[in-house]
Amino acid sequence: MPELPEVEAVCRKLRRDAVGACITEARLLRKPNRRLERSVAGREITQVARRGKNILLALGDDLTLRVHLRMTGNLYVVDDARLYSADVRAWFRFEDGRALVLEDPRALGVIELLRRRELSSLLESLGPEPLSEEFSYEAFAALARQSRQPAKVFLMDQSRVAGLGNIYAAEALHRARVHPAKPMNRLSARKLSALHKTIVDVLVDAVQSACIAYAGPGRFEARETFTLAAYGREGEPCPACGRRIRRMMQAGRSTYYCPGCQR
DNA sequence: AACACGACCTGGTAGC
DNA sequence: TGCTACCAGGTCGTGT
Numbered sequence: 001m002p003e004l005p006e007v008e009a010v011c012r013k014l015r016r017d018a019v020g021a022c023i024t025e026a027r028l029l030r031k032p033n034r035r036l037e038r039s040v041a042g043r044e045i046t047q048v049a050r051r052g053k054n055i056l057l058a059l060g061d062d063l064t065l066r067v068h069l070r071m072t073g074n075l076y077v078v079d080d081a082r083l084y085s086a087d088v089r090a091w092f093r094f095e096d097g098r099a100l101v102l103e104d105p106r107a108l109g110v111i112e113l114l115r116r117r118e119l120s121s122l123l124e125s126l127g128p129e130p131l132s133e134e135f136s137y138e139a140f141a142a143l144a145r146q147s148r149q150p151a152k153v154f155l156m157d158q159s160r161v162a163g164l165g166n167i168y169a170a171e172a173l174h175r176a177r178v179h180p181a182k183p184m185n186r187l188s189a190r191k192l193s194a195l196h197k198t199i200v201d202v203l204v205d206a207v208q209s210a211c212i213a214y215a216g217p218g219r220f221e222a223r224e225t226f227t228l229a230a231y232g233r234e235g236e237p238c239p240a241c242g243r244r245i246r247r248m249m250q251a252g253r254s255t256y257y258c259p260g261c262q263r
Numbered sequence: 264a265a266c267a268c269g270a271c272c273t274g275g276t277a278g279c
Numbered sequence: 280t281g282c283t284a285c286c287a288g289g290t291c292g293t294g295t
Contacts, residue, residue: 003288053289070289072273087273106273108289149265158290165288231288252268254286 002069004053004130004163005206009214010075011050014100017077017216018045018057021094028090028111036113040065040092045100052126052162056119064114066122067102073109075102076216103217126162130199131207135161137196144184144192151187151195152180153251161199167231168206170256172199174230174240179262180248180255230256 002010022044026037040059047058055075057065067075081091081099090102090111102109114122127143128134143160154160155169164172173180175198178191187195209226229239233256234247243260 006288068289070271071287072289104272106271106287108272110290147264153266156289167288251266253289 002053002073003165003168003206004050004203005168005210006214007050007053007055007069007163008207009210010069011048011055012211013076013214013216014048014055014057017098018100019048021045021077021096021098021100023059023092023100024095026090026092030089030107036111039063039113051123051129052158053165054122054126062116064116064119066110066112066114066119068110069104070106070108070110072106073102073104074217075100077101078217126158127160128162130161130163130203135196135200137193140196141189141192144187147184148186149184150181150250151178151184152255154184155199156251156253163203164199166253166255167228168199168202170231171206171229172202174238174256174258174262175202177261177263180250180257182263230258232256 023040023042026040028036040063043059043063045057046060049056049058053068055067055069057067059065067073069075077098078101079098081088081093081101087103087105088101089104089107089109092100094100102111128139140161144154147154147160149157151173152169155164155172156166170180172195176191176195178187178195206226212225230245233245236245237243238245238258238260241258241260243258245256246259248255248257
């Protein structure tokens with residue numbers, strides 16, 4: 001379910017609700033992990049950070065709880081974890097009675113405890129944050145020029161750019177008028193530059209939209225201000241040129257694009 | 264290096 | 280109504 005914008009919305013809310021909370025007890029309901037459960041007890045959540053689609057809850061200086069929501073996860077604070085039994089896969093009870101809850105119907109989400117070294121190797125494996133200074137055009141273009149990967153596959157590779165997923169990769173390509181199958185090293189400087197810009201634009205818009213719509217429990221369905229131009233619109237007219245949006249498969253995922261303007 | 268594909272899981276929906 | 284097939288916002292491991 002969540003890509004960078006939705007994960008960012010989750011993190012912003014957690015910064016308000018969970019930072020400073022002290023964990024008294026934890027349970028991973030799907031796959032019990034006594035070591036993790038024991039290790040987090042008594043620890044304070046000192047910081048909430050996002051890197052790509054990873055949520056990083058710092059528990060003091062040396063330990064970090066990494067949560068990845070994968071397709072259907074959601075992470076939020078509730079007043080009483082016992083009231084949210086349906087798809088709750090893990091809970092972390094706080095001293096004040098509230099609890100941090102991982103809700104994840106498909107149970108593909110990941111929770112793990114990382115020591116400092118493990119955290120840095122995770123961070124090293126990820127490409128630049130597209131909404132930070134490190135996502136420069138030069139760095140992006142340098143990677144692109146040496147890759148023959150199809151543009152869509154390249155954008156979804158977390159080691160190239162961290163945080164894009166199936167929806168926003170498609171939307172960035174559509175805005176930049178780049179065909180999803182175009183090999184990255186064959187894009188003109190003009191197209192490459194357009195793509196670099198639309199990645200940022202799409203994510204900025206989507207973060208704003210996700211933050212407005214996101215309230216915690218529940219899904220990320222309401223995209224208040226972000227309208228998808230291509231994703232999920234097979235057969236509908238392209239808002240830019242009117243040609244019908246097509247769907248194709250790439251790396252096992254659906255890709256939506258406009259055969260008229262994306263070339 | 265690049266790509267296909269299955270595995271991990273569950274639920275929703277279109278079609279018969 | 281009930282069944283089947285396919286689809287889903289992610290990632291990893293294996294094989295070609």
